Amino acid sequence: MAYREKLAWLTLGAMLIAYAVYFTWLALAMRQGEPTLLGILLPFGLAAGGQGILVAGAGAVLAASARRERQDRADERDRAIARRGATAAYYVLLAGMILVGVVMPFGEPAWRIVNAALLAIVVAEAGRLLLIISSYRRGWHG
C-alpha cells in the first residue's frame, strides 16, 4: 500500500471518529434545547484536538515504519490522484458553503449555521479522502 494511501486512511479514520463523536453529542444536546455557540465550543475543541493528536501520533508511527516511502517525492500518479480528490471536494464544499452562507442565514440560528458549515467541511474532506483511497485501490487513469 502506498504511503500516501495509508496517510489518507489514517486522516479519514481520525476525522470520522472525532466528528462522529462530536455530532452524536450535538444530536443529544439538541434534545435538551438549543445549544449556544459557547456551549458547542468545548466539545468542538475536544473533537478537533482529539483528531489532531490521533493524526499526529499515528502519523508519527506510520512515518517511522515507512521511512523510505515517506521520503519518496509525490510522482505524477500521486499528483493526479490528489487533484482528482481536491476537485471533487471543491464542488461538495461549494454546495455546502452556498447552503450555509446564502440560504441558512435567512432563518436559522447561528449555532446551526456553524455546525452545518462544519458538517460541509467534514463531508467534503471525507469525500476527498475516499476518492484518493479508491483511486489508489481501484486505479485511476487521469
Next chain:
Amino acid sequence: MARPPIANQIRTLRFLAGEMTQAELGQRIGMTRQTVAAIEAGKYSPTLEAAFRIAHVFGKPIDEVFQWTGESG
C-alpha cells in the same frame, strides 16, 4: 474502474533487463515503486512523457512497450 485499452510489456522487459525491480525502474524514471506496479497492472495510464522515459530505460521504441488494444479508428 474499467481498464483502458492499453497493454504493456513492462514486466517482460524488466525480466529481460536482468530482473530489474519495480523500485529500480521507478527510481530511473522518477516514480514510486507503487506507481510502476500500478502501470504494470494496467491500473494507471502514465503520461506520454513517463511512457517515453520507460521506453528509454529499456532502449525500446514506445510501441514495443505500450500497445493500443482497443478498436482502431
